[in-house]
Amino acid sequence: MMRSLSSRIGDYLAGVLVILQLVFTAYVWTLNSVSIPSQRVFGLVAAADLTAFAFVIYIAYTRLMNRPVKLLWIFATGLALAFVLALIIWVVRQPP
Amino acid sequence: MYLWTLREARWSHRSGEDELVAATRKGLGGRLIDWVDSRIGLTNTMLRPAPDYSLSPFYWLGALTVVAFIMQGLVGFLMLVYYVPTPEQAYPTTQFIMDNVPYGSLLESLHLYGAYAMILLAFVHMMREFFVSAYKGRRELMWIVGTLMGFTVLGFGFTGYLLPWTVVSKSATDVGLGMITNLPPQIVPFLNFLIMGTGGDAAELLRFFEVHILLLPSFLLLLLVAKMYMFEIHGIAEPPERSDLNATARMTPWFPTVAVYMGMLSAVFVAVMLVVSSLFPISLPPEYSPTIAGEYVAQPEWYFLWLYQVLKISLFEGEGIRIALSGIAGLAALLVLFPFLDQAERKSPLHRPLHTTIGLIIIAELVTLTVWGFFTPGEVIPTSNAVLVLAGLILVIAAIVLILRRTGLFVKSEGQDHRGQGVLAGTRQHPVRLSIGLKFVALLCFGSYSMYVFADGISTLWFGPTSRLANLVVGGVLLASSLLAMTRLVYIVEGFRGNIKRTFAIFEEGKPA
Numbered sequence: 042m043m044r045s046l047s048s049r050i051g052d053y054l055a056g057v058l059v060i061l062q063l064v065f066t067a068y069v070w071t072l073n074s075v076s077i078p079s080q081r082v083f084g085l086v087a088a089a090d091l092t093a094f095a096f097v098i099y100i101a102y103t104r105l106m107n108r109p110v111k112l113l114w115i116f117a118t119g120l121a122l123a124f125v126l127a128l129i130i131w132v133v134r135q136p137p
Numbered sequence: 138m139y140l141w142t143l144r145e146a147r148w149s150h151r152s153g154e155d156e157l158v159a160a161t162r163k164g165l166g167g168r169l170i171d172w173v174d175s176r177i178g179l180t181n182t183m184l185r186p187a188p189d190y191s192l193s194p195f196y197w198l199g200a201l202t203v204v205a206f207i208m209q210g211l212v213g214f215l216m217l218v219y220y221v222p223t224p225e226q227a228y229p230t231t232q233f234i235m236d237n238v239p240y241g242s243l244l245e246s247l248h249l250y251g252a253y254a255m256i257l258l259a260f261v262h263m264m265r266e267f268f269v270s271a272y273k274g275r276r277e278l279m280w281i282v283g284t285l286m287g288f289t290v291l292g293f294g295f296t297g298y299l300l301p302w303t304v305v306s307k308s309a310t311d312v313g314l315g316m317i318t319n320l321p322p323q324i325v326p327f328l329n330f331l332i333m334g335t336g337g338d339a340a341e342l343l344r345f346f347e348v349h350i351l352l353l354p355s356f357l358l359l360l361l362v363a364k365m366y367m368f369e370i371h372g373i374a375e376p377p378e379r380s381d382l383n384a385t386a387r388m389t390p391w392f393p394t395v396a397v398y399m400g401m402l403s404a405v406f407v408a409v410m411l412v413v414s415s416l417f418p419i420s421l422p423p424e425y426s427p428t429i430a431g432e433y434v435a436q437p438e439w440y441f442l443w444l445y446q447v448l449k450i451s452l453f454e455g456e457g458i459r460i461a462l463s464g465i466a467g468l469a470a471l472l473v474l475f476p477f478l479d480q481a482e483r484k485s486p487l488h489r490p491l492h493t494t495i496g497l498i499i500i501a502e503l504v505t506l507t508v509w510g511f512f513t514p515g516e517v518i519p520t521s522n523a524v525l526v527l528a529g530l531i532l533v534i535a536a537i538v539l540i541l542r543r544t545g546l547f548v549k550s551e552g553q554d555h556r557g558q559g560v561l562a563g564t565r566q567h568p569v570r571l572s573i574g575l576k577f578v579a580l581l582c583f584g585s586y587s588m589y590v591f592a593d594g595i596s597t598l599w600f601g602p603t604s605r606l607a608n609l610v611v612g613g614v615l616l617a618s619s620l621l622a623m624t625r626l627v628y629i630v631e632g633f634r635g636n637i638k639r640t641f642a643i644f645e646e647g648k649p650a
Contacts, residue, residue, distance in 0.1 A: 080242050080243040080418065081415045083243060084243050084414055085411070085412065085415050085416075087411050088409070089408075091408035092408045098404070099401050
């Protein structure tokens, strides 16, 4: 059955947001291993990551969990947790 | 996935055993979930479904407060890695976290703003429950536990404020602790030992630290479990005047729908906290030492400013502080026991002008005292000024509610507005009437403020700057004039709308004109 345009846009939007999350998470993990980004940059990137996560699960919420979106939000949750893990790891390591 | 299908089948009541069996999957993942489920009973979790109408942030303010508590716990744990609770080390380690630990400043800011958000959310949650009388319908104990949780949250604020050992936090805490000596002598030694330990700075800081990270979280968790348990029994309180809604509303399964919804709200909340903490990082005041403490005016955090402002009223100086503390304790007790005092059957704030007025007065007084306290640090407040402001505020709020009532916002009885005209119970009145009411409120506020400024200027000019009584009299007269003028305006508007003519016709002839 052909899905509606808004339904397909919702799926694409969720995909784009998860990719954004992936970029943010990779940015923090790779940059942290070289040099610590400024607190402001980290805080804003983390906020953007969480906002993207909130939108992804909102889309999942409004689309009654069809299978691709369900996988997408599991992936998004993993990325959000990875971001929190980055914060924990970089905080508890031995400071300079 | 199997679980979701299974739970959806159960909650929607659309099937029997056949559908449940059909939902079973036989893959490796399905068997693994079956194995786990047969041991911990995920599909039979006690968390109940929520009605559809409750998927709105206003119904989850308490849950958001819990999210803030969890965030505070996680961030606090990270800070504990470096913090040392001794008078010699508390400040240097806090400074070390801010200056040297990666994202340490962000964590400190997040912890402070998280505390603010937690207190604010708890207060907004409480006032919302108050206005919609959510404690009715056998939920009195939930209200009592909730208010105790609110006091515990304030306890977090009080104990946590001392921990950085800055001159500001130590001075303010000392002022707070000084109030203990004014309590009944039978409990003073016990409270002193409970809060300050065996005496001295080291014992005091350690005791605050223990209470902050151990005693209060344990107590809050116990209360949370009790409240969650009662929540599972009674469910979400229905909207006012719709007590039958839960029986007919479509129920949404807790998992995944409500869980996903809460996850979304939580993510947005933490994101907002991160943005605020990143853009407005906190700075640490100087370290406490008795020599520089005298240079600073002790000023508590904003959530205790209202109390501080009350205690600064000249009436409560010296022995009078006991009267103030007794009064505040009495009001707190009234708040906790409020469900037993409120015997009205109606729940909607639109049906209960007096109840709504009390709630509005509580908010207005707290906000006014807080703002006033912020702008007058260390100043003693003359009793006449306090009476003028606090009593004047009650009059203004009462007048606003009266005017709103006249404009038809409030519903007088079941199915009728204040003129006896038919309205749908539990619904708002015509938006035009509300807009008229709001215009009058704005006019009234502006008029009252202008009157106050004018009264202050006139009385200072005539009687000199110290004549507070003259201020009080002139201000009162002008305020009353302002109220009368506004009421007259309402009368004129009502006259134009034909309502007064209709009322007279009913009075004189027994039938509408």
